[in-house]
Amino acid sequence: MATENWSELKYESGFGNHLSSEALPGALPKDQNSPLICPLGLYAEQVSGTSFTAPRKLNQRSWLYRIKPSVTHEPFIPRVPSQKHLVSEFNQATSSATPTQLRWKPADVPVSPTDFIDGLYTVCGAGSSFLRHGYAIHMYTATKSMEGCAFCNADGDFLIVPQQGRLWITTECGRLQVSPGEIVVLPQGFRFSVNLPDGPSRGYVAEIFGTHFQLPDLGPIGANGLASARDFLTPTAWFERDSYPGYTIVQKFGGELFTARQDFSPFNVVAWHGNYVPYKYDLHKFCPFNTVLFDHGDPSINTVLTAPTDKPGVALLDFVIFPPRWLVAEHTFRPPYYHRNCMSEFMGLIYGAYEAKADGFHPGGASLHSCMTPHGPDTKSYEATIARGENAEPQRIDGTMAFMFESYLIPRVCPWALESPHRDTDYYQCWIGLRSHFSCKERESEDGVGSGEVVTVSE
Numbered sequence: 001m002a003t004e005n006w007s008e009l010k011y012e013s014g015f016g017n018h019l020s021s022e023a024l025p026g027a028l029p030k031d032q033n034s035p036l037i038c039p040l041g042l043y044a045e046q047v048s049g050t051s052f053t054a055p056r057k058l059n060q061r062s063w064l065y066r067i068k069p070s071v072t073h074e075p076f077i078p079r080v081p082s083q084k085h086l087v088s089e090f091n092q093a094t095s096s097a098t099p100t101q102l103r104w105k106p107a108d109v110p111v112s113p114t115d116f117i118d119g120l121y122t123v124c125g126a127g128s129s130f131l132r133h134g135y136a137i138h139m140y141t142a143t144k145s146m147e148g149c150a151f152c153n154a155d156g157d158f159l160i161v162p163q164q165g166r167l168w169i170t171t172e173c174g175r176l177q178v179s180p181g182e183i184v185v186l187p188q189g190f191r192f193s194v195n196l197p198d199g200p201s202r203g204y205v206a207e208i209f210g211t212h213f214q215l216p217d218l219g220p221i222g223a224n225g226l227a228s229a230r231d232f233l234t235p236t237a238w239f240e241r242d243s244y245p246g247y248t249i250v251q252k253f254g255g256e257l258f259t260a261r262q263d264f265s266p267f268n269v270v271a272w273h274g275n276y277v278p279y280k281y282d283l284h285k286f287c288p289f290n291t292v293l294f295d296h297g298d299p300s301i302n303t304v305l306t307a308p309t310d311k312p313g314v315a316l317l318d319f320v321i322f323p324p325r326w327l328v329a330e331h332t333f334r335p336p337y338y339h340r341n342c343m344s345e346f347m348g349l350i351y352g353a354y355e356a357k358a359d360g361f362h363p364g365g366a367s368l369h370s371c372m373t374p375h376g377p378d379t380k381s382y383e384a385t386i387a388r389g390e391n392a393e394p395q396r397i398d399g400t401m402a403f404m405f406e407s408y409l410i411p412r413v414c415p416w417a418l419e420s421p422h423r424d425t426d427y428y429q430c431w432i433g434l435r436s437h438f439s440c441k442e443r444e445s446e447d448g449v450g451s452g453e454v455v456t457v458s459e
């Protein structure tokens with residue numbers, strides 16, 4: 001694997017565009033997708049990310065022109081050793097239901113050499129990859145680059161959020177460098193390999209089954225704001241031509257891993273065109289919107305990408321961020337309000353501190369507040385906010401990047417996540433100290449009613 005020039009890679013710009021890329025001039029066929037003989041003696045291969053007959057505005061596919069086609073490999077066999085910490089069907093056999101507020105401290109990066117595939121573990125999820133409806137939330141800790149193998153996820157799309165350590169990702173469409181503070185989406189079925197130039201690495205992964213990420217509608221915000229389409233970057237064609245005896249494809253299929261051997265690198269695509277492609281996005285380019293007078297907006301205002309369900313406005317999975325921004329609301333409790341939500345919320349922290357948690361929520365850590373489980377600012381954050389008083393000046397939240405995976409489907413939690421030594425079993429304590437500030441005095445002075453007596457209202 002070449003190590004040069006990763007920071008100077010060229011990308012194509014735009015979200016959802018139909019793109020073309022050639023590593024060698026003339027490698028793309030002119031005027032048609034599948035000529036009898038392709039230029040440069042390449043094979044044509046289509047990768048379909050949606051059903052052939054999906055509506056045009058949703059249809060995603062790309063044509064790859066490669067030295068040898070993907071099919072040229074030995075039969076798939078179960079991988080040895082198996083990977084027992086990946087789940088793609090969430091039921092009583094694989095995972096547990098719990099309404100408890102859950103929080104995890106950052107996981108330790110393993111001591112023994114571990115690559116991205118073996119460092120990946122499912123935390124929670126819902127639905128089934130076989131039924132093409134649902135999602136899985138994973139985390140990873142890894143120390144070494146993948147060698148002589150490529151990963152292929154047949155179950156769904158990966159949205160990877162690196163928290164520590166850059167990722168050098170080689171895909172069939174080309175190479176991407178993804179740093180903490182950036183995200184990368186690797187669509188279902190693409191083969192990719194992850195190198196770790198910084199060594200110990202850690203991060204989060206949302207996997208969605210049966211759909212793809214979109215930019216959210218902007219409604220009354222208008223035509224601009226939040227994540228701009230032009231800031232999404234897709235790699236340009238890059239290929240390896242040498243034979244590679246013993247190269248292994250590791251295919252995730254139904255949450256299980258299978259391997260197939262071949263004698264060449266899968267990164268042998270000399271040219272491609274289409275709209276089904278990997279892409280990355282720098283979260284620092286997000287243009288946040290917020291209240292400018294009073295009250296606290298719902299977190300959906302900070303949606304970067306959304307994976308829809310068939311219900312209008314209801315997400316299979318939203319990717320929402322809490323970036324640096326100004327808080328200016330007057331006579332308003334500025335941190336997130338206390339609430340219960342029919343949607344379920346998994347949160348992570350890339351760097352800095354999250355405004356609603358003074359303690360205990362660390363970069364690399366995570367929390368899960370499931371459907372209708374109450375949550376909100378911890379005691380320290382609440383008391384500090386109240387103590388600041390009503391004349392609070394505009395405040396810039398800086399040096400932080402938190403995010404949320406939010407879903408309409410209710411997650412079940414994997415046993416190793418519930419039993420993890422990194423689970424913060426005292427999490428509930430952060431709210432136990434919230435004391436009553438209730439007083440009848442305001443009401444007494446207004447209408448003279450009561451002196452601490454119970455007032456019963458009957459119909």
Ligand SMILES: [Fe+2]
Pocket residue numbers: 339341345369375
């Ligand atoms: Fe929430």
